[in-house]
Amino acid sequence: MxxxxxxxxxxxxxxxxxxxxxxxxxxxxxxxxxxxxxxxxxxxxxxxxxxxxxxxxxxxxxxxxxxxxxxxxxxxxxxxxxxxxxxxxxxxxxxxxxxxxxxxxxxxxxxxxxxxxxxxxxxxxxxxxxxxxxxxxxxxxxxxxxxxxxxxxxxxxxxxxxxxxxxxxxxxxxxxxxxxxxxxxxxxxxxxxxxxxxxxxxxxxxxxxxxxxxxxxxxxxxxxxxxxxxxxxxxxxxxxxxxxxxxxxxxxxxxxxxxxxxxxxxxxxxxxxxxxxxxxxxxxxxxxxxxxxxxxxxxxxxxxxxxxxxxxxxxxxxxxxxxxxxxxxxxxxxxxxxxxxxxxxxxxxxxxxxxxxxxxxKHYISAFGEHVIGKEVESALNQAMQGTGVSINEFTVAPQITPQSGLPYHEWLIEFENEPEDLNAFALTIDAAMRSQNTYYNDLITGNILHTVVITKVAKGGFQEYMKSIGRLGGQNKLPRLSNDRKIADALTVIK
Incomplete structure (x- = not known):
């Protein structure tokens, strides 16, 4: 020693x-x-x-x-x-x-x-x-x-x-x-x-x-x-x-x-x-x-x-x-x-x-009164990844209030390192984990107010490109896990 x-x-x-x-x-x-x-x-x-x-x-x-x-x-x-x-x-x-x-x-x-x-x-x-x-x-x-x-x-x-x-x-x-x-x-x-x-x-x-x-x-x-x-x-x-x-x-x-x-x-x-x-x-x-x-x-x-x-x-x-x-x-x-x-x-x-x-x-989703917080989305994603071999580089979540068709939903924008074999099944696993944590969200799903989680894949390096585009690449800068508006989500949708 x-x-x-x-x-x-x-x-x-x-x-x-x-x-x-x-x-x-x-x-x-x-x-x-x-x-x-x-x-x-x-x-x-x-x-x-x-x-x-x-x-x-x-x-x-x-x-x-x-x-x-x-x-x-x-x-x-x-x-x-x-x-x-x-x-x-x-x-x-x-x-x-x-x-x-x-x-x-x-x-x-x-x-x-x-x-x-x-x-x-x-x-x-x-x-x-x-x-x-x-x-x-x-x-x-x-x-x-x-x-x-x-x-x-x-x-x-x-x-x-x-x-x-x-x-x-x-x-x-x-x-x-x-x-x-x-x-x-x-x-x-x-x-x-x-x-x-x-x-x-x-x-x-x-x-x-x-x-x-x-x-x-x-x-x-x-x-x-x-x-x-x-x-x-x-x-x-x-x-x-x-x-x-x-x-x-x-x-x-x-x-x-x-x-x-x-x-x-x-x-x-x-x-x-x-x-x-x-x-x-x-x-x-x-x-x-x-x-x-x-x-x-x-x-x-x-x-x-x-x-x-x-x-x-x-x-x-x-x-x-x-x-x-x-x-x-x-x-x-x-x-x-x-x-x-x-x-x-x-x-x-x-x-x-x-x-x-x-x-x-100030970082939450409550477009419909659900008040989803960061801990809930992180926990839901971790549960969905557990034992699957799926891994991610980054993610964020935003409400989609005015979809082109169907019910509104929470959009999860995820940059995968290893993708799930069945993206829809993975989304449903996330959704189930969210519903078990947040009774307001569960009520909105069961009441046909919200559609279940929708995942949008972001291209490799997409989050870094976004952070660079707003002058916040590196150091102590952090991407919000969730937003109550679509400013980040819309920018990432263009990048993907």
Whole structure:
């Protein structure tokens, strides 16, 4: 065992004990975070506007601070972007994470000296948790690759900004730098296809042991590696045994990945966002990711089916239930208050609190009142593929309200790697899985309001072509699993 492997095991044991301490006391931990946030921000402009000095209890907070999304918080954010101090959080941010908004244009999410360390420690602790559970340290001496945005940053009014993954690249510990790939010169390449080609060239002869990134874009990297070497990724990188991912559900990609790799590898799921690092998979045996309750974030939860009512109830960690779909609301040490992240989650465990991401509150299909969510379509597709040899590259779902003939239906646009022998039977299997999960959808089918699922095949590379056409190929960009309109579906129909 190398010195690095030995040290990793000791560090993993320490971090596990620290994590268990706060995870075993969730309510107290969150109460402490809440009190610290309010106290720290009471003299900011936001704190003065929302009477923070009088907030003693959680009810005081909900009475004074409404739930907001980025657009509603934007007047405060714009003042921070202009360089004003003490607006949302004391002083000025260290960075802005710039993200693409669907309704707000570019979004600038502040990262402060208090919040930034948690982005780094959470990713580190996810790996250390894996080491503690499995005892596997073989990967720590190999090379590690993180498919991410450019680390080159721009500046606005004295504050640097860029992609979160590019900002995080500046905080990689020195002991990992010599193992980390790709090179700085490769990482700053803006064109994603050129970047991936260069990464392939740079890594193909290296001893890669850990690979991390959004599954759809790692898949592109794996395909190019396989084309170049003429053999599975697992034979190119014989010591590759850990895949770290976040951003989208891995399950629809798993069969394709195992074929590209040529064997199974362990994986760790992360739940990072520009607004905060919320959770990571802490167990290979248990479902869900550990919600990080001690990371400068105070969490609230609103039931998704009540979210659009006039005054939905807001719940704290001690009040949630298993299996309920919640909208995630956060208040953070970066100055986001009662902030609607847009993600929906469900709890899989209460001791400790583990979650799965079920979708986006704005990404759903309810053209007929069915309110189908991302988790349901992903689960239905996984059930249909199970044991069939079918694998996919990408998919999305949209309603077809005005078909040329017959009843309206949900159209599934799928780019297959291995197609089913009987496409119609495969569609009916998906439909049955959807009906078993969503009673509203089932009622629409049985009531002859909707036709069963219709699958439209998308040509190989069609989804990448679509993402390229809208300027969102690569990096942290993700395709919505489902939409309540046909903007994406119609564009893909042309590509096919």
């Amino acid at each position: 190398s010195v690095k492997s030995f040290a990793a095991k000791i560090f993993a044991r320490i971090v596990h004990a620290q994590t268990k301490k706060w995870a075993d006391n969730p309510v107290e931990t969150q109460q402490k975070v809440f009190a610290e946030l309010i106290k720290k921000a009471q003299h900011t402009q936001f704190g003065k506007d929302h009477n923070f000095s009088a907030i003693k209890l959680y009810k005081d907070f909900t009475d004074n601070v409404p739930v907001r999304d980025y657009e509603q918080l934007k007047p405060y954010v714009e003042r921070v972007v202009l360089g004003e101090p003490d607006i949302l959080w004391p002083g000025k941010p260290l960075y802005f994470a710039k993200t693409s908004g669907t309704t707000s244009g570019a979004k600038y999410i502040p990262l402060t000296k208090e919040s930034m360390p948690y982005h780094i420690s959470a990713a580190r602790n996810a790996i250390l948790g894996y080491i503690h559970e499995t005892g596997n340290t073989g990967f720590v001496d190999g090379k590690m690759i993180f498919l991410q945005g450019s680390p080159e940053l721009d500046e606005k009014n004295g504050i640097k900004f860029g992609r979160l993954s590019g900002i995080v690249a500046h905080f990689v510990p020195a002991y990992l730098q010599k193992n980390r790939m790709p090179s700085w010169e490769t990482n700053i390449i803006e064109d994603w296809e050129t970047k991936v080609d260069t990464i392939v060239q740079e890594t193909i002869n290296e001893d890669m042991s850990v690979i991390s990134g959004i599954p759809s874009w790692v898949q592109m990297y794996f395909e190019k590696l396989q084309q170049r070497a003429g053999k599975p990724v697992g034979k190119i990188f014989k010591n590759f045994n850990l895949f770290i991912y976040g951003g989208v559900n891995y399950e629809p990609y798993r069969a394709k990945f195992e074929k590209l790799i040529g064997r199974k590898v362990d994986s760790i799921e992360l739940f990072p966002a520009s607004e905060g690092f919320f959770a990571y998979q802490d167990s290979q045996a248990e479902k869900g990711m550990l919600l990080l309750l001690n990371s400068g974030i105070f969490y609230e939860f609103i039931k998704a089916d009540e979210f659009f009512t006039e005054k939905p109830l807001r719940y704290t960690i001690g009040e949630i239930e298993l299996g309920v779909n919640y909208v995630l609301i956060i208040s953070t040490n970066a100055g986001l208050w009662g902030y609607n992240v847009g993600d929906t989650i469900a709890f899989t465990s209460l001791k400790p609190y583990r979650i799965i991401v079920t979708g986006r509150i």
